[in-house]
Amino acid sequence: ETLFDPCSTQDIKKVGV
Structure with a gap:
């Protein structure tokens, strides 16, 4: 996983870029 x-x-979506 990066x-x-x-x-x-x-x-x-996880980082919210």
Whole structure:
């Protein structure tokens, strides 16, 4: 699992980019 991955929609939602 990447901390910051703009390619992953789940990550974006998690980080809130």
